[in-house]
Amino acid sequence: MLDLQLDVPAGGGRREALETALRRSIRSGRLAPGAAIPSTRSLATDLGVSRSTVVAAYDQLVAEGYLSAARGSATRVASLRSPTTPDEDDDLFGPTPLHDFRPGEPAAGSFPRSRWLRSVRRVLNDAPDATLGYADPRGIDELRSALADHLRRTRTVVASRQAVHVVGGYGAGLGFLAETLRRRGVRRIAIEDPMLPMHVHTLRSAGLETVPIPLDADGIDVDLLCAADVAAVVVTPAHQYPTAITMSPRRRTEIIGWARDRDAWIIEDDYDGEFRYDRRPIGSLQGLGPDRVVYGGTVSKSLSPALRLGWLVVPEPLRGDLLAVINIRAGVSAVDQLALADFLQRGELDRHVRSMRGVYRRRNDDLRTLLARSAPWLDVGAGEAGLHLIANLRSAQLDEATVLAAADAASVGLLGLVTHHRSTAAGDGFAIGFSRPAEHHFAAALDRLGEVLSAL
C-alpha cells in the first residue's frame, strides 16, 4: 500500500487537513501523476477517520483536478499536473553576502518607515470609498499630478499629468514600452553595451532584437547608433549602468538629433539621477527632447525596490498604444500610489533624498579612499553620482574571476563586469555599490573589503 505520510489531526477539520495533505503531496511530486491512491475504505481505516470524510476529500480533489476517478477502477493522481520545485529550493537571488558591495539597492535600514506609515494612514483615512475600486491603469490622478510637479522641479522633465504613467517599477514599464514599440512595427532596438542583463531580457521577451552599441567617455556612440538601423534606443544618461559615465552635453544634443532625423524613440532610464555629489543633479535628457524621449524613473534607489513604484513620462503619440498594452495589467496598488502622492506633496521624498545624499557622498568618499590604499591596481572611475562606482582592473597579474573568488570566500559581495554582464566591452572590473550595508556596519564592511583586496 502507498505510504501517503499524511498527518491528519484528531478532532475537527479532518477533511480539510486530508485535502491539504493530499494536495501538497501531489504538488511536490511525492504522489506521481497516474499513481493509484488507496481506496476510501482502506485509507479511512488507516487514518482512523470515517469513510465519508475520505469520500468527501477525494470528491473535492477530483473536482479541483488533482485526482481522476473512473467508475470501477482506482482513483488516481491526475496526469495533467507536472511536479514543481519544492518551495525550499526556490531562492531566486541566492545568499546575501555579509559585506554587500553589489550595486542595485539602497540601504534597507534607511527606509523612512514611520513617515511612510504616516502617509499610508493619512490616505487610508481620507480616501473616498471609490478609491478602492479598479484604478485608472495610467495611475491615479493625485500621483500623476504630484509626479509631474516633482519631475519638472527636480529632473527638468517636461511633464503634464496626462503624460505620466505609473508602473510597477521601471522594469515593468520597460516591458510595456517594448511591447508597445513592437506593436508599432519596431523590430530592432539599440542598447548600451554593457547594460543591465535583466533589461536586455525584458526587451527580447517582447520580441525585439537588441543591438549593442559601445560607449566612449561621452556616453553611447551616436555615429555607431546612426549606422545601426534601429528605430529605438535605451540609455542611462545621468549615470550609465554599469560604467557610471555621464552623457556629455554634446552627446545629448547628438542623440536627440538622431531621434528627430529618424523619427526614432529614446527610452531614458533615470534610475538614480537624484544622487549626484560633485554638483547639482544633471537634468534629464527628456528635457531636451520631450517629443522623442520616453522618460522612466523609480523609487527603487531613492526609497525602496520593495515598493515596486515607478513612472514613465510618455510623448503623446505613444500614449494610446501604451495604454492598450498596459490596460488592467498595470498592477500598482492605489493605496501605495496615494501614499506616494502624499509623500511627494509633503516634501518627504525631497527630505529623504537630501539626507541620503549626505550619507552616500560620505560612503563614496570612504570607498574611494579605501580602494586607492588597498587596491592600487584598480582604475577607479570618476563619476561622483549614483549608488555605485566603477573600478577597472589594470593589472595583468589579476583577473576578474580571481578577485571575485577571493571576495566570495570572505563573504564580500562584488559584481564583476564581464561575469555579470557577459560583455567584454567594459573590460575586466567591478561595479562596486556603496549603498547596501546598514549604516552601523559600513565601516566594518569596508575593512573587510580592504583586507580582501590588500591580500591579492
Ligand SMILES: Cc1ncc(COP(=O)(O)O)c(C=O)c1O
Ligand atoms: C539600470 C537600472 N535601471 C532601473 C532600475 C530600477 O528598476 P525598478 O524600478 O524596476 O526597480 C535598476 C535597478 O536595479 C537599474 O539597475
